[in-house]
Amino acid sequence: METTDMFPYPKEWMSEDDEILASSIREWAEKEVIPNRQEFDEDHNNELIGPAIRKLFVDIGLQKLMWPEKYGGAGLNSPYVSTTIVRALEEVGRADPGIGFIFSGTFSLLAPIAMEPNINEDACTELAPMFCNTKDVRIGSPILPEYGDVDGINAGSIYGRVIKATAKNDGDSVTISGRKLRPLSSGGAANLFGVFCAAKGLERDDIVYVLVPADSEGIRMEEPYKKTGLVSDRNADVWFENVRVPRKYAALQRGGAECFKEVLSWHGLCASAVCIGSMMDVYEIVKEWGNTRTISGKPLKENSVDAAVLAEVANHVAVSRILTWNVARMLAKPDVYGEAWSDKMFTTARAVALHVTSSAVSAIGKAMELMASQGYATEGDVEKHWRDVKTIEVCTGKVPGMMDIARWYYDCKTL
Amino acid sequence: MTTIDDFTRPKEFLSPLEKYIGGMIREWAENDVIPYRRKFNEDWKDHNWVEPAMKKLYVDIGLQKAVWPKEVGGWGLGQSDHVGTLMARVFEEVGRADTGIAVASAVTFWPLIMIALKPHINEELCAEFAPMFCDADEPRFAANAMTEPQGGSDIENMGNMGGKTITTTAELDGDEWVINGHKLWPTNTGGVADLFGVICTTKQGSSDEDDFAFIFVPADTEGVTQGEPYKKAGMAADKNSDIWFENVRVPKKYRAWGAGDDAKYFREVINWGSMSSAAFCVGAMMNTYEILKEYCSNKIFRGKPLKENTAVAAVLSDIAKDIEICRIATYQSARTLDRPELYWDKWSHEGVAKSRAVKMHVADKCIEVTNNAASLMGTYGCDRDWDVEKHWRDVKMIQLWMGGKQLCQMETARWFYGCETL
Ligand SMILES: Cc1cc2nc3c(=O)[nH]c(=O)nc-3n(C[C@H](O)[C@H](O)[C@H](O)COP(=O)(O)OP(=O)(O)OC[C@H]3O[C@@H](n4cnc5c(N)ncnc54)[C@H](O)[C@@H]3O)c2cc1C
Numbered sequence: 001m002e003t004t005d006m007f008p009y010p011k012e013w014m015s016e017d018d019e020i021l022a023s024s025i026r027e028w029a030e031k032e033v034i035p036n037r038q039e040f041d042e043d044h045n046n047e048l049i050g051p052a053i054r055k056l057f058v059d060i061g062l063q064k065l066m067w068p069e070k071y072g073g074a075g076l077n078s079p080y081v082s083t084t085i086v087r088a089l090e091e092v093g094r095a096d097p098g099i100g101f102i103f104s105g106t107f108s109l110l111a112p113i114a115m116e117p118n119i120n121e122d123a124c125t126e127l128a129p130m131f132c133n134t135k136d137v138r139i140g141s142p143i144l145p146e147y148g149d150v151d152g153i154n155a156g157s158i159y160g161r162v163i164k165a166t167a168k169n170d171g172d173s174v175t176i177s178g179r180k181l182r183p184l185s186s187g188g189a190a191n192l193f194g195v196f197c198a199a200k201g202l203e204r205d206d207i208v209y210v211l212v213p214a215d216s217e218g219i220r221m222e223e224p225y226k227k228t229g230l231v232s233d234r235n236a237d238v239w240f241e242n243v244r245v246p247r248k249y250a251a252l253q254r255g256g257a258e259c260f261k262e263v264l265s266w267h268g269l270c271a272s273a274v275c276i277g278s279m280m281d282v283y284e285i286v287k288e289w290g291n292t293r294t295i296s297g298k299p300l301k302e303n304s305v306d307a308a309v310l311a312e313v314a315n316h317v318a319v320s321r322i323l324t325w326n327v328a329r330m331l332a333k334p335d336v337y338g339e340a341w342s343d344k345m346f347t348t349a350r351a352v353a354l355h356v357t358s359s360a361v362s363a364i365g366k367a368m369e370l371m372a373s374q375g376y377a378t379e380g381d382v383e384k385h386w387r388d389v390k391t392i393e394v395c396t397g398k399v400p401g402m403m404d405i406a407r408w409y410y411d412c413k414t415l
Numbered sequence: 416m417t418t419i420d421d422f423t424r425p426k427e428f429l430s431p432l433e434k435y436i437g438g439m440i441r442e443w444a445e446n447d448v449i450p451y452r453r454k455f456n457e458d459w460k461d462h463n464w465v466e467p468a469m470k471k472l473y474v475d476i477g478l479q480k481a482v483w484p485k486e487v488g489g490w491g492l493g494q495s496d497h498v499g500t501l502m503a504r505v506f507e508e509v510g511r512a513d514t515g516i517a518v519a520s521a522v523t524f525w526p527l528i529m530i531a532l533k534p535h536i537n538e539e540l541c542a543e544f545a546p547m548f549c550d551a552d553e554p555r556f557a558a559n560a561m562t563e564p565q566g567g568s569d570i571e572n573m574g575n576m577g578g579k580t581i582t583t584t585a586e587l588d589g590d591e592w593v594i595n596g597h598k599l600w601p602t603n604t605g606g607v608a609d610l611f612g613v614i615c616t617t618k619q620g621s622s623d624e625d626d627f628a629f630i631f632v633p634a635d636t637e638g639v640t641q642g643e644p645y646k647k648a649g650m651a652a653d654k655n656s657d658i659w660f661e662n663v664r665v666p667k668k669y670r671a672w673g674a675g676d677d678a679k680y681f682r683e684v685i686n687w688g689s690m691s692s693a694a695f696c697v698g699a700m701m702n703t704y705e706i707l708k709e710y711c712s713n714k715i716f717r718g719k720p721l722k723e724n725t726a727v728a729a730v731l732s733d734i735a736k737d738i739e740i741c742r743i744a745t746y747q748s749a750r751t752l753d754r755p756e757l758y759w760d761k762w763s764h765e766g767v768a769k770s771r772a773v774k775m776h777v778a779d780k781c782i783e784v785t786n787n788a789a790s791l792m793g794t795y796g797c798d799r800d801w802d803v804e805k806h807w808r809d810v811k812m813i814q815l816w817m818g819g820k821q822l823c824q825m826e827t828a829r830w831f832y833g834c835e836t837l
Contacts, residue, residue, distance in 0.1 A: 038646075147793055148716035162716060182794050226453075226799040228789075228808065235794075295568060296575065296837075305821050361786065365811070372567065372815045373600050373655075376647050383648035387808065394789050394796040399726050 003280050004090070007318050009325045013083045022087045028055055029095030037096055038378050040231050049232045053099055056092070057137045062103055064132045066110055071124050072132030078116045079340065082328035086273040093277025097388035098232030100277065104270030105185035106140035109194035111266045111340065112209055112251050112259040122248035123211060130191060130213070141183040141190035142263055143238065147400045156198030158207050158260055160403045160415050165240060167197035167208050173244040174202070176212055180237045184267070184395055188224035188236030190214045196260055207256025211249045218243040229387030261346040268353030269331060271392050272324040275360035278385045279317045285382055286313060286367040289374065300370060309366050316363035320356040327352045347408035354401045360389035419701040422738050424746040430497030437504045439476055444512035447471050452513050453799050459651035460644055468516065472509070473554035480549045482524050482531045487541050488549030493531040499752030503694045503745055510698025514809045515652030517695040522602035523557045526612025528684050529629055529671040535680055539668060540631065547609055558608035559684070560598040560658055567600065568818040570614060571685060573678060574764060574829055575837055577622030583660065585615035585628045592630055592670060594663040605644030605654035609634050613660065614681070624678035629671040638663035649808030683762040685817070689770035690752060692813050693745040696781035699806040700738045703788045706803055707731065710792055730791050734784050741777040748773040768830030775823035778814040785810055
């Protein structure tokens with residue numbers, strides 16, 4: 001039986017098109033990624049990763065997926081896209097969580113302006129062609145508020161995080177400033193940033209979400225920093241020095257907090273799906289190892305102590321998958337479960353993302369326990385997944401995530 | 416201000432030399448390793464950054480002479496009553512800087528336990544091999560070749576398997592051992608080591624401890640071939656590769672002790688390996704504590720350092736608690752090696768089980784500590800510039816090596832519960 005069928009997920013929520021997309025991604029993974037991924041760490045000139053991303057984003061067309069049809073996109077911009085996205089990202093994550101994470105940022109950044117029912121026609125008209133009328137890869141990079149700052153900068157705060165960037169009213173434009181901002185992903189490769197800013201003199205709210213094309217004057221993207229995993233995702237700190245963008249790029253008709261929760265709800269779903277793909281790949285690898293490795297005179301999996309660890313691996317995958325698909329369904333049915341930006345949906349999506357990402361670190365760590373040196377060696381194909389999911393987990397923000405959950409479930413007022 | 420030196424250890428166990436030697440290594444770590452260690456990851460194959468640091472530690476400080484008897488030019492620590500706790504301190508300090516260098520140093524000492532530690536000092540072999548390490552102004556490494564392609568755990572599981580799965584054979588031909596086999600993964604391979612301790616069998620498939628042989632093989636002996644180093648998740652300062660032995664001939668006297676005693680003292684090797692692994696972990700955890708303390712003191716949230724936030728303080732507290740407990744346990748484990756008359760023979764099954772229990776606990780905690788520290792730091796936790804992620808990647812292997820966690824569990828259960836078939 002195929003691994004994707006072994007771990008339960010509610011199939012009645014999926015369409016035939018979703019399966020078609022997933023199988024074209026599987027084909028892409030087998031051809032473009034899996035044979036090369038052990039070399040990704042040393043692909044300094046982007047010779048392996050670049051073409052693989054291009055095939056997925058441009059040829060298969062993921063970068064158009066969520067733009068409305070009338071602006072040249074694939075029109076999957078209703079909340080129903082959630083199950084499509086999860087199935088697609090499971091397949092991407094199975095091959096390379098880093099590419100999955102790039103797409104997670106690119107997709108969720110657009111939710112506040114392109115997702116029904118809040119389509120911002122002005123912003124879509126201007127920005128969709130960047131992604132839809134091109135043969136080049138286009139990447140989005142969300143810049144979220146951080147949990148604390150070394151210089152104590154606190155231009156504003158939102159849901160227990162500090163906002164370091166500001167957006168100033170400048171007539172027809174908005175001027176963005178912010179030093180050394182660390183995006184969630186792709187800071188060194190982005191074409192479009194989605195930045196949460198403290199609003200200065202703007203009519204709306206104290207927080208505003210602004211889309212900023214990366215080629216705007218005054219933006220400095222640092223060299224990508226080296227990190228544990230997700231090497232495909234070139235993340236870097238970004239500086240904005242009086243960057244002027246047209247006023248219509250600011251999501252002024254929506255509250256900043258609302259956009260923040262919407263982006264994070266969707267991003268949590270995407271990150272969870274990527275981790276499930278990664279865990280499923282490791283499950284297959286450790287299964288093969290358990291069948292063929294001999295310990296104490298019998299197959300490893302027939303030693304009860306090892307079987308118990310194998311069970312933990314499978315358990316993490318099974319439960320995480322059910323949870324993630326349920327969040328996808330909840331996001332698809334705002335009439336039943338609340339909007340993506342409601343406190344309730346945001347909390348559920350955070351809780352599941354925290355659970356699934358840390359389950360992935362645990363499950364893959366357990367698989368490594370059984371594979372010993374082979375698990376630790378790059379050629380064993382497991383250690384990269386382990387580093388990748390850990391990097392995703394830290395990006396989900398453990399302490400602020402816990403505070404999000406406590407805030408909603410216990411009505412905390414000061415967190 | 417509280418520092419890493421405030422983590423508790425039993426002071427009455429410490430060696431009179433430990434302040435001096437520990438201090439020198441601390442200084443070396445600060446000057447020669449910590450500023451450069453972020454470059455180690457890319458340097459895994461060439462060791463351009465690692466080698467100068469190794470040279471300072473091995474040659475300038477002189478660690479490569481440590482266990483050899485004074486009569487043959489060494490420091491004579493093998494005859495000391497404090498070698499266990501002194502080595503715990505040394506490995507903790509090295510591990511604080513880099514657990515890859517810690518394992519490379521400890522393994523240089525590891526096979527020598529067979530011949531250079533009292534009460535079983537093999538004077539003939541010490542005289543033969545000590546000059547390689549003591550009369551050198553270049554770093555010299557040893558390796559302990561146990562693991563084979565079909566598996567490492569069963570080879571180390573002497574209590575149950577008795578060496579039955581070893582396929583590297585040693586045959587006596589006149590006055591020479593002829594060795595054939597394939598080992599993989601030993602620390603300090605890939606062209607690094609000058610001397611191997613090779614685990615062999617004199618009768619393939621036998622689980623009689625008399626057939627277990629520990630034979631020294633200089634790396635330049637004809638018939639020895641080493642492969643290229645493997646790429647791995649961390650521990651870049653340690654090179655690991657294949658070694659092939661093809662009709663390798665060494666003098667008969669290169670077998671450490673002979674039938675029965677080789678297996679017996681090999682258990683002591685395991686015991687030491689476990690204690691040293693725990694010490695590396697304590698060092699890595701203490702450094703994680705330092706980094707986290709800096710991060711959480713300087714990063715401000717709502718006008719207060721992060722550490723003043725109660726949710727953060729709770730995580731920080733768990734980390735300090737684990738280091739406190741692991742450090743005490745590690746020094747206690749080391750002390751048992753220094754006072755066998757009070758505890759147990761260093762080569763007893765009891766010693767192996769108890770040191771494996773400590774290693775398992777400390778390695779698990781170390782993974783948890785570095786993992787939680789990285790999570791607490793958010794995107795900075797996976798940023799190489801902060802070094803916590805390096806420790807997290809490196810220390811995972813400490814849990815996996817020497818037969819992995821499950822072998823530790825089986826050996827602990829076997830001794831404490833009298834299990835007979837594990
Ligand atoms: C950085 C590094 C340094 C190393 N240094 C050395 C060295 O110096 N010398 C050397 O010889 N090797 C060394 N190794 C190899 C290491 O010690 C072995 O990987 C380890 O002993 C496990 O062996 P294996 O990988 O063959 O796994 P296997 O033996 O195949 O074991 C697989 C898994 O089986 C489980 N298992 C083990 N025993 C039992 C049991 N009794 N019952 C049930 N389950 C069990 C464990 O989970 C284990 O992890 C090193 C490896 C690395 C990466």
